Amino acid sequence: MDRFYFKDKNDCSKEITSYPHTTWKGVRLYDGDSKTEYKSEIVYLTPSHLYFSSKDRTTMNMVLDLKCIVLVEEEEGNILRSSKIILHLLPYVCEQHSKPYARSSASFIKLAFSDGGLSSFKNSVQKALLERAWEKNTENSSTSHPAPMAFRSGIVGIERRLQEKVENNSSSIQVAFQDMKNLIDMAKDMVQLASVMSSKIKVCIFLFATSDCYLIFLSQDRHGDISDDETVKFKSYLLSLGIEDPVTRNACSSSDVFCQHLAKEIATFLLTPISDSGGFMSLSDAYCRVNRARGFELLSPEDFFQACNYMEQLNLPLTCRKFESGVLVLQLQSQTNSQLEKNTETLLQARQKLTAFEVSQEFGISIVLAAECLYTMERKGVVCRDDTVRGLMFYPNEFSSRTQIIRASLA
Amino acid sequence: MRKRPGIGAIHKQRVEQERFRGKATELQDNVFEQMANQMEKFRTNLETFASKHRNEIKKNPTFRKQFQEMCASIGVDPLASSKGFWSELLGVGDFYYEIAVQVIEVCMATSQRNGGLITLGELRQKLIKARGKAQHHQNISNDDIIRAIKKLKVLGSGFSIISLKDTQDSSDVLIRSIPGELNADHTEVLKIAEAQAFTTIETLKCKLKWDDVRCQQILNELIRDGVAWVDGQSTTKTYWFPSFFKPLINEG
Numbered sequence: 001m002d003r004f005y006f007k008d009k010n011d012c013s014k015e016i017t018s019y020p021h022t023t024w025k026g027v028r029l030y031d032g033d034s035k036t037e038y039k040s041e042i043v044y045l046t047p048s049h050l051y052f053s054s055k056d057r058t059t060m061n062m063v064l065d066l067k068c069i070v071l072v073e074e075e076e077g078n079i080l081r082s083s084k085i086i087l088h089l090l091p092y093v094c095e096q097h098s099k100p101y102a103r104s105s106a107s108f109i110k111l112a113f114s115d116g117g118l119s120s121f122k123n124s125v126q127k128a129l130l131e132r133a134w135e136k137n138t139e140n141s142s143t144s145h146p147a148p149m150a151f152r153s154g155i156v157g158i159e160r161r162l163q164e165k166v167e168n169n170s171s172s173i174q175v176a177f178q179d180m181k182n183l184i185d186m187a188k189d190m191v192q193l194a195s196v197m198s199s200k201i202k203v204c205i206f207l208f209a210t211s212d213c214y215l216i217f218l219s220q221d222r223h224g225d226i227s228d229d230e231t232v233k234f235k236s237y238l239l240s241l242g243i244e245d246p247v248t249r250n251a252c253s254s255s256d257v258f259c260q261h262l263a264k265e266i267a268t269f270l271l272t273p274i275s276d277s278g279g280f281m282s283l284s285d286a287y288c289r290v291n292r293a294r295g296f297e298l299l300s301p302e303d304f305f306q307a308c309n310y311m312e313q314l315n316l317p318l319t320c321r322k323f324e325s326g327v328l329v330l331q332l333q334s335q336t337n338s339q340l341e342k343n344t345e346t347l348l349q350a351r352q353k354l355t356a357f358e359v360s361q362e363f364g365i366s367i368v369l370a371a372e373c374l375y376t377m378e379r380k381g382v383v384c385r386d387d388t389v390r391g392l393m394f395y396p397n398e399f400s401s402r403t404q405i406i407r408a409s410l411a
Numbered sequence: 412m413r414k415r416p417g418i419g420a421i422h423k424q425r426v427e428q429e430r431f432r433g434k435a436t437e438l439q440d441n442v443f444e445q446m447a448n449q450m451e452k453f454r455t456n457l458e459t460f461a462s463k464h465r466n467e468i469k470k471n472p473t474f475r476k477q478f479q480e481m482c483a484s485i486g487v488d489p490l491a492s493s494k495g496f497w498s499e500l501l502g503v504g505d506f507y508y509e510i511a512v513q514v515i516e517v518c519m520a521t522s523q524r525n526g527g528l529i530t531l532g533e534l535r536q537k538l539i540k541a542r543g544k545a546q547h548h549q550n551i552s553n554d555d556i557i558r559a560i561k562k563l564k565v566l567g568s569g570f571s572i573i574s575l576k577d578t579q580d581s582s583d584v585l586i587r588s589i590p591g592e593l594n595a596d597h598t599e600v601l602k603i604a605e606a607q608a609f610t611t612i613e614t615l616k617c618k619l620k621w622d623d624v625r626c627q628q629i630l631n632e633l634i635r636d637g638v639a640w641v642d643g644q645s646t647t648k649t650y651w652f653p654s655f656f657k658p659l660i661n662e663g
Contacts, residue, residue, distance in 0.1 A: 071434070155434060162438065166445045173449065177456040180464050187477040194484040197450050231541040232486045234520035239483035245472060280593055283566040288515035291508070295479045296468060298508045301565045327590040328567025355654055357638075360598045367598055368591035391638055391654035 001031040002104040003068045003089050004052075005097035006060045012051055016044045022124050026115035027052075030084070032106025038062075043111070045124050047133030062100055064089075067134050070156045072125050074118070075110065084110045085122055090154055169193060238292035246294040249303075260314060262299070262307035266290055267316040270330060274318065278364065279335040283308065283320070283328040324372065340365075340373050345382060354383075354394045450485065457487040458543045487543060510551065510559035513538050515570070518588035526596050526625045527589030531556065531572075534586055553584075560586065569593075585624065596629045601638075601652065608655035611647050 022045035029038040029052070041062075044051040052062040070088040077083035088108045113121065172193070176186040183190065247265050252258035269290060274281045287304050308320040308330065321331045340363065347362055348354050359370035374394050377383045383394040461468070461482070468478050481487075517537045521529055531553055539551055563570045569590040575583045591597075603618055604610040615626040630650055633639040642649045 073430075155438075159438060162442055166442070166449070169449055170452075173453055173456065177460065180460075180467050183460065184471065184474045187474055187481075191477050191480045191484075194453065194481045197446060197453070198484045198486075230524075231517045231520040231537050235516055235541060236483045236486050238516065239479055282569040282588075282590060282593055284515050284563055284570040284588065285519055287563070287566055288512050288519065291512045292516070295475055296465060298505050298512070300508055301511070301563055305565045322567065323590075323592050325591065326568035327592050328569060329592065357598065357601050357654070361602070366592055366594050367601070368594070372592070389653055390656060391652075393654075 001029070001036065001101040001106070001109055002099060004062045004064050004101065005099045007051075007063045007097070009053070009059055009061050012049075012061050012063070015046050015049070016051055019044065019046050022046070024113060024115070024117045024121050026113065028112040028114065030110035030112070031101065031104050032108060033110070034106075038100075040114075043121070045121075045128060047128055047131065050125075065134070066125070066128055069125070069129060070154055072122055072129070074122055082112050082114070083118055084112045085118060085125075086110050087125075088155075090156065169197075235292070238289060239295070246297040248297055259303070259307045259310050262303065263310040263314055263316060266304075266307055267311060267318045269293055271317055274330060274332060279332045280329045283330060286330050323368075325368075337373065337376065341377055341380075341382070344373055344377065348383065348394070348396055352395065355391060453481075454485050454487055454543075457481060457485055461487065507555070507559045507562050510538075510555055511562050513542065514556060514559055514586070515563075515588065517541065518570075518586065522589060526621065526629075527587055527594065528625050528628060529586050529588070530624075531584040531586060585628075591632070596625070597633060597638075600626075600629050600633065604639075604650070604652050605655055608653075609642075609649050609651045611649050613647060 024043045025040075027041045027043045029036045029041060038052065038054065041052045041054050044053070048066050050064040050066065052064070064087075068090045070090055073086040073088070075084045075086055086108050087110075091107070111121070172186070172189065176183050176190050247258065247261040249255075249258050252261060266286070270281065270286055273289065274286075283305070286308075287299070287301060290304065291298055305328075308328075311330075312319045317333050318330050319333050319336075320328060322328050343363060344354070344359055347359070351358070354374070356367050356371035356374060359365070359374065360367045363370070371392075374383060378385055378394070381397055381400050384397045384399065386393045386395060457478075461478075468475055514534065517534055518527060518529060521537070535551065535553060535556055538556070542551070557572065560570060560572060567590075569588070569592075571587050571590075573585040573587055575585060599619060600610065600615060603615065612623065612626045612630070615621060615630075616623070619626075630639060633650070633652075634641060638652060638654065640651045640653060642651055
């Protein structure tokens with residue numbers, strides 16, 4: 001109750017009489033949980049103050065500034081105790097007034113309403129707190145009170161600071177997107193804001209997920225995270241790997257030059273993703289990735305294909321390869337067929353018999369690819385097939401090696 | 412004030428803590444909601460900008476990069492313009508390339524789950540969802556998607572359209588984004604079948620968490636290649652792999 005102070009009745013009568021409908025009688029005050037001598041007060045609510053008057057005090061009213069109030073709560077009563085209103089207050093702010101209580105350890109007061117009106121009081125105070133009429137007053141007289149609320153802390157302080165931040169962001173978004181020029185000027189801030197927002201929302205989601213609010217949160221439409229949609233997430237990932245300065249047709253003197261530059265750009269950009277994905281990438285996947293990284297400078301599939309065909313000529317680390325089936329892939333130069341064939345041959349010597357499945361398992365490639373490798377080796381005469389009901393098996397080509405031995409012995 | 416001993420005090424403390432926690436969640440709730448609203452605003456703004464000022468954005472390289480970064484962190488598709496008169500008439504131009512890029516993207520994003528097989532209906536649904544909320548982003552017909560995919564023909568036969576039946580129903584048209592050469596699904600099936608030399612669709616669905624279409628498609632291909640045989644005698648079809656027979660006999 002140390003937040004209360006005394007004020008002359010005459011000084012406040014004008015303010016009180018202008019709000020005649022917000023009066024409650026028979027109010028008992030508690031400092032924290034303990035009863036006080038103020039048993040039967042008349043309470044007046046104005047937009048920025050609570051006045052407490054009593055017959056016992058002839059000249060003075062007690063005043064509580066609404067700006068001190070953090071939270072209004074109702075305490076349920078039972079048979080033995082009446083229901084009460086709890087007002088949580090901000091920490092003690094020293095001001096030059098005489099006070100009923102110089103010091104108090106309680107951070108809240110309670111009010112009991114013997115003549116009723118508890119809920120109407122609660123609603124009115126909450127409404128007044130929302131309107132914050134006192135802020136408008138201090139704005140006008142800010143010169144006379146230099147920063148009276150500078151060291152606000154506590155829950156309301158936090159609340160307000162958060163609110164301020166949100167409002168700041170809102171207004172800057174509004175300004176930035178007014179027209180093109182503004183957005184360009186503010187681009188840097190906006191980029192930052194965007195990433196901060198999305199990361200914060202992710203944190204929020206994490207908090208929600210760990211608290212009991214999880215269910216409530218799930219029931220809300222999840223518009224929080226940039227999206228729970230896998231495609232949107234994937235797109236964000238692709239977009240974030242940008243190509244700084246994409247090659248454009250206009251910037252190049254001829255179509256040939258354009259394709260060559262493009263080939264280099266594609267090779268540089270895709271080298272890591274292709275190495276990561278086992279040395280192959282279908283041309284369509286590559287097309288998508290490159291275009292996403294280029295942003296607005298879309299390539300046509302034709303240009304892309306042309307550029308890929310230049311790769312071998314330019315000695316780039318990637319090459320374009322066409323399978324028998326007509327499928328086109330980009331492939332690491334280092335991981336050419338001959339390498340795979342060599343490995344397969346070694347494996348065959350060890351096992352004496354191979355199926356496409358075994359090759360695919362051994363080298364982590366698809367069955368179709370494994371089979372194709374075996375067919376090529378067959379054409380070269382390295383292996384022989386045995387086509388049985390159990391499937392297609394490949395053996396080392398003894399015919400050729402034996403013939404060579406026979407020939408050597410004949411000669 | 413004197414510190415209160417006893418159960419009452421403890422109880423009170425607990426109630427107080429409870430109240431603080433309540434307040435904290437309330438605050439969090441508020442902040443989250445406001446943030447989400449802002450994000451939504453940011454997103455719609457970015458979307459409008461991307462389609463309205465596209466050419467200006469293209470011209471300015473530093474800004475282009477920044478714009479793309481924004482799109483990346485907010486989840487906006489910068490390539491979501493509406494269909495123009497010429498692109499519809501001639502089927503050329505950026506619009507269909509855009510759709511093509513978006514189509515591949517959806518396929519790549521979902522391929523972990525579906526092995527590169529997706530129905531046209533699902534594809535369209537996901538594509539529209541990823542494009543954004545504005546009306547002109549939503550006007551993508553099945554025909555647009557098919558056209559866009561056909562534009563990709565020059566990139567090889569890796570991206571193909573499979574009609575399951577001879578209908579135009581979008582749930583009967585499959586888009587295949589992973590060609591056999593790059594598909595590890597066959598190996599997965601064989602690995603599962605290896606122990607018993609046979610398998611069923613149910614087993615595959617259960618062990619690999621695939622859907623019906625994916626299992627059936629892979630098995631059909633294995634049958635086509637002569638790797639698997641079908642046994643239709645029992646109530647559920649079983650698929651046998653003769654290449655795995657021999658080791659079993661030897662062990663027996």
